[in-house]
Each structure stands twice: as structure tokens, then as C-alpha cells.
Amino acid sequence: MQWPGIIGQHAVQEILQRCIAQQRIPQALLLVGNDGFGTMALAIEFARTVNCYSPVIDGHSVIACGSCQSCTQARTLQHPNISIVSALPTGKLDASDELRKEWVDALYGLAHDLALNGYSPTRMEGANEIRIVQIRELNRQLSFSMTQRGRRVAIIANADDMNVSTANAFLKTLEEPHADTTIIMTCSRRDRLLPTIISRCQVITVPALDESTLADALMQRGSHAPDEARIAASMAQGDYISAEAFLAEDVRQIRDSAVNLLRTSLRGKDFRPALTAAVHELIGQRDRQRCLAVTNALLLWLRDAYAIVQGGRRVHLLNADQQEPLERFASSFARADFDAAYRSLERAAADVDRFMPTQLVMLTTMMELRSVFLQARR
Numbered sequence: 001m002q003w004p005g006i007i008g009q010h011a012v013q014e015i016l017q018r019c020i021a022q023q024r025i026p027q028a029l030l031l032v033g034n035d036g037f038g039t040m041a042l043a044i045e046f047a048r049t050v051n052c053y054s055p056v057i058d059g060h061s062v063i064a065c066g067s068c069q070s071c072t073q074a075r076t077l078q079h080p081n082i083s084i085v086s087a088l089p090t091g092k093l094d095a096s097d098e099l100r101k102e103w104v105d106a107l108y109g110l111a112h113d114l115a116l117n118g119y120s121p122t123r124m125e126g127a128n129e130i131r132i133v134q135i136r137e138l139n140r141q142l143s144f145s146m147t148q149r150g151r152r153v154a155i156i157a158n159a160d161d162m163n164v165s166t167a168n169a170f171l172k173t174l175e176e177p178h179a180d181t182t183i184i185m186t187c188s189r190r191d192r193l194l195p196t197i198i199s200r201c202q203v204i205t206v207p208a209l210d211e212s213t214l215a216d217a218l219m220q221r222g223s224h225a226p227d228e229a230r231i232a233a234s235m236a237q238g239d240y241i242s243a244e245a246f247l248a249e250d251v252r253q254i255r256d257s258a259v260n261l262l263r264t265s266l267r268g269k270d271f272r273p274a275l276t277a278a279v280h281e282l283i284g285q286r287d288r289q290r291c292l293a294v295t296n297a298l299l300l301w302l303r304d305a306y307a308i309v310q311g312g313r314r315v316h317l318l319n320a321d322q323q324e325p326l327e328r329f330a331s332s333f334a335r336a337d338f339d340a341a342y343r344s345l346e347r348a349a350a351d352v353d354r355f356m357p358t359q360l361v362m363l364t365t366m367m368e369l370r371s372v373f374l375q376a377r378r
């Protein structure tokens with residue numbers, strides 16, 4: 001059985017459901033992967049299921065009933081056993097030992113949105129750090145006895161938002177045994193957590209969604225048109241939240257800007273200032289998501305061009321609305337080494353993943369593409 005509201009991730013669901021069905025629920029779980037792969041959505045569904053009064057069980061598979069008193073409370077995350085800890089904005093009252101009311105209200109709002117859609121943002125606007133007062137508050141709550149039967153689940157969103165002293169305070173939380181309690185952390189990169197924290201958790205990797213699962217989800221959940229869903233899915237690197245963001249920004253616009261960048265890089269000898277300006281305009285210095293979207297858009301566009309080189313006019317193009325410019329490009333650069341161009345774009349994506357400065361990556365890549373394509377013209 002699949003948990004409702006979760007996109008794909010059958011293998012991870014099976015592992016988590018099996019833990020619950022066999023009543024071998026870990027004290028601490030670390031879900032490694034982007035929010036857009038479903039880490040938070042999975043954590044919430046796990047919390048609902050362990051608290052459900054009459055779960056639906058089928059072998060090693062288990063889902064919440066959705067209608068008992070506990071499920072009703074959990075639907076909006078107004079549940080005494082379920083809490084979410086998420087980063088707060090840095091402000092003047094940093095040293096304050098109390099959680100300000102506006103923060104508490106904002107965190108409630110965040111939890112409410114996540115309850116309705118596990119693929120909502122997990123950080124409130126401007127938030128960048130999980131504070132030590134939040135961990136103290138969590139410890140205080142966990143020290144009370146439970147007011148409602150079930151299992152306490154504390155979800156720490158983006159656990160790498162803790163600084164070292166907060167992480168050390170949190171380590172004590174993990175070391176202390178709490179009855180009927182599971183702490184679930186989410187984190188996109190495990191190398192950003194203290195090894196001492198990781199060693200106390202059962203670690204589950206939540207992989208990127210595959211392209212067709214993602215495209216289907218965009219069509220079904222987001223009611224996006226098939227063509228746009230497919231383009232966004234191939235640009236989003238398996239991340240549903242990114243894909244939705246691209247669609248909100250208009251994938252075609254990103255694609256058109258990316259193709260303009262390519263055209264600028266192929267201009268005559270004075271191309272440099274124009275290319276630098278175009279890169280700066282299109283991509284912020286740390287805008288990794290945008291940089292990946294641009295490289296992916298170029299990759300898809302060049303694949304279409306190469307398909308025309310190979311198969312003529314009758315091939316099915318992903319960028320179907322670009323038939324004419326693609327044909328022109330294909331006839332100008334039919335002899336180009338497209339494989340070298342793909343490799344260059346793939347290397348760019350890898351560099352962005354390694355946190356290299358995005359504008360530099362993009363400029364280097366466009367210079368490489370220039371050399372690949374202009375060579376073929378000579």
C-alpha cells in the first residue's frame with residue numbers, strides 16, 4: 001500500500017512501513033534527500049501512521065486510517081504527539097531565551113501548510129538557523145509524560161540548519177532515552193551533520209524522483225499541461241518543489257533565456273561583454289537551482305537539435321514549439337561534436353552540485369560550448 005500524498009518513493013515507503021508494521025520503530029531516523037524528493041512528506045505520513053488508532057495493515061504494509069480521532073488531529077498537524085522544529089530567521093533578539101510569539105505563530109502556519117501538502121516549503125521566509133532555544137523547548141516537551149496515546153514524533157526539518165552548539169545540545173536529546181518517542185530529521189546532505197548525530201540514527205536515503213514519476217505528479221497534482229510538465233521534470237533533477245517553482249516561473253521563459261545565452265556565446269569576436277552581462281542577468285552568484293535549470297534547458301534543447309541532425313524533420317521534439325529555430329541551428333552546426341557539448345553541460349551541473357560559484361561555472365561552460373560549435377563551422 002502507498003501512503004496518500006507521497007509521490008513515488010516506493011522503496012522508502014516499504015522500509016518505513018515495515019518498521020511500523022513489525023513494531024520495530026527506531027528512536028531516531030534520518031531521512032537524507034531534498035524536501036522536493038519527499039523527505040518531509042514521508043516524515044509526516046510516518047508520524048500520522050504511528051499515531052493512528054486503527055491503521056490499515058496488509059502484511060508488512062501499513063497506512064493510517066484517515067478517519068479516527070488521531071488522524072483527524074493529524075490532518076492539520078494539531079496533534080499533541082507530533083511536532084515540527086524548523087529554522088527561524090536571525091534577528092536582534094538572538095540571545096533571548098524565549099521563543100517569540102510571532103515565531104511560534106509562524107511555525108504553526110508552516111506546520112499547517114505542510115500538513116495539507118508535504119511538499120510545501122519547510123523554512124519560513126528569511127529563516128536560516130535552528131536555535132538552541134528550540135532544542136531546549138523540544139527537550140522540555142519530551143520530558144513531560146504523554147497526554148494522548150500513540151507515539152511522540154518530533155520532526156527536525158533541515159537538521160543541518162543547526163550550528164555546532166545547537167547540534168551539541170541536540171545530541172543530548174538523542175542520547176537520552178524517551179519512551180515511545182521517535183525523532184525524525186531531514187537533511188539534503190548528510191556530510192553537513194555531525195558524525196555523532198548520524199551514528200545515533202537509522203539513516204534512510206530518499207532518492208531523487210525519476211523523470212516520468214515527476215512529470216506524472218506535475219500533471220496530476222499540479223494540473224500542468226503535459227508538455228510543460230515534461231520540460232519542468234527534466235529540468236528539476238527529481239525535485240518536485242523545484243519543478244513547481246520552474247512552472248511558476250514559466251519553464252519556457254527559462255529555456256528561451258538559456259538559448260539566448262547560447263546564441264550570445266556564438267557571436268563574433270566581441271561576444272565577451274555581452275555574454276558576461278547575460279550570465280549575470282540570468283543567474284545569481286549562488287542561485288544553484290536556476291543555474292541547474294539553465295544547463296538542463298540547454299541540454300534538452302541541444303538534444304532536440306541533434307535529433308534533427310540525425311533524423312530530419314519528422315522526429316518528436318521535446319521543445320516542439322521551437323521547430324524552426326532548432327532546424328536552423330541543426331543545419332548550421334550539423335557537424336558539431338554534440339557529445340562534447342553534453343559532457344560540458346553535465347560537468348557544469350556537477351560543479352554546481354559541488355558549490356562552485358554559479359556565474360563562473362556558467363561562463364566557463366558557455367566558452368566551452370562556443371569552442372565546440374564554432375569549430376564545426378570552420
Ligand SMILES: [Zn+2]
Nearest residue numbers: 052065068071
Ligand atoms: Zn487513524
